[in-house]
Amino acid sequence: MRAIGIALLAACVGIAGPCPADGQLRSVTGWIDGQSPGFYRLRVGAFRVTALSDGTAVRDLAPIMSEPGLVRSIFRASHERLPTEISINAYLVDTGTRRILVDAGAGELFGAGAGRLVANLRAAGYVPEDVDAVLLTHIHADHSGGLSIGGRRVFENALVYVDTRDVAYWLGEGREARVPERQRTTIRQSHQTIDPYRLAGRLRMFNGSVEIFPGIRSVPEHGHTPGLTGYMIGTGGERLLLWGDVIHSAEVQFSHPGVTIAYDVDSRGAASSRLRVLGEAAKEGYLIGGAHLSFPGLGHVRREGKGFEWVPAPYRADP
Numbered sequence: 001m002r003a004i005g006i007a008l009l010a011a012c013v014g015i016a017g018p019c020p021a022d023g024q025l026r027s028v029t030g031w032i033d034g035q036s037p038g039f040y041r042l043r044v045g046a047f048r049v050t051a052l053s054d055g056t057a058v059r060d061l062a063p064i065m066s067e068p069g070l071v072r073s074i075f076r077a078s079h080e081r082l083p084t085e086i087s088i089n090a091y092l093v094d095t096g097t098r099r100i101l102v103d104a105g106a107g108e109l110f111g112a113g114a115g116r117l118v119a120n121l122r123a124a125g126y127v128p129e130d131v132d133a134v135l136l137t138h139i140h141a142d143h144s145g146g147l148s149i150g151g152r153r154v155f156e157n158a159l160v161y162v163d164t165r166d167v168a169y170w171l172g173e174g175r176e177a178r179v180p181e182r183q184r185t186t187i188r189q190s191h192q193t194i195d196p197y198r199l200a201g202r203l204r205m206f207n208g209s210v211e212i213f214p215g216i217r218s219v220p221e222h223g224h225t226p227g228l229t230g231y232m233i234g235t236g237g238e239r240l241l242l243w244g245d246v247i248h249s250a251e252v253q254f255s256h257p258g259v260t261i262a263y264d265v266d267s268r269g270a271a272s273s274r275l276r277v278l279g280e281a282a283k284e285g286y287l288i289g290g291a292h293l294s295f296p297g298l299g300h301v302r303r304e305g306k307g308f309e310w311v312p313a314p315y316r317a318d319p
């Protein structure tokens with residue numbers, strides 16, 4: 001005990017300035033503010049997949065979900081605070097011949113907490129020009145916003161793929177006058193970030209369930225938006241479903257899949273798609289990557305009572 005006391009005393013004798021008080025944090029040499037770069041690698045069969053963090057968004061979920069009292073009681077019982085941090089995740093699938101990005105983050109539309117996808121892509125060893133295709137799970141600022149910055153295409157060499165229903169809903173002629181007031185911002189932002197690809201002939205539409213590339217198939221999950229789509233990656237035993245916005249709050253919606261969120265275009269459709277997708281995931285046992293599950297958003301779904309439970313995948317030091 002005595003030796004430790006002397007060592008601590010020697011660490012701060014106040015020669016170079018006043019000793020810091022308790023709780024006063026000092027920077028150390030090489031200090032970098034923020035977290036480690038937001039990427040996480042895994043293998044899915046022959047494909048190399050990199051989960052990329054676009055950052056987080058702070059939201060008080062209670063007033064924007066269909067059962068505010070239930071949301072508050074679940075968070076209280078979990079010792080978690082509201083507002084909470086919601087991850088925004090995207091995934092890069094490197095097939096060896098193509099680099100395919102699933103969702104593009106929020107770009108400049110969500111403030112300082114988000115828009116970090118490109119920095120994390122670079123940290124993972126890629127550059128935006130490497131991306132051959134961007135598959136959008138749907139058109140919403142936190143998924144399609146990162147396609148363009150300042151009206152310019154971020155992924156210059158990429159074709160953008162999205163279900164035809166979302167293009168019709170968000171980018172169709174005269175839509176702004178026909179949607180509810182709360183959706184008009186999304187329409188304006190969709191033009192701002194997707195039109196640069198459309199005008200360059202780089203927008204591709206598909207209808208429902210199709211094989212987009214070998215080993216990558218679209219999975220309709222319509223409801224949250226008319227064309228919400230998951231992407232099933234890999235074949236045979238090793239499969240990963242990148243499901244976009246099936247779940248916005250893991251705390252609430254696995255156990256209570258009927259709870260909806262104000263961002264749903266069709267809340268009944270969103271709830272029934274969620275129930276079906278969760279049921280299939282629990283039965284089939286494939287890996288899930290979720291856009292709003294805590295980064296890297298990877299894990300499995302299992303049945304629990306009348307609902308489901310999220311089982312985060314164990315962290316791997318080596319992919």
Ligand SMILES: [Zn+2]
Pocket residue numbers: 140142143245291292
């Ligand atoms: Zn979203």
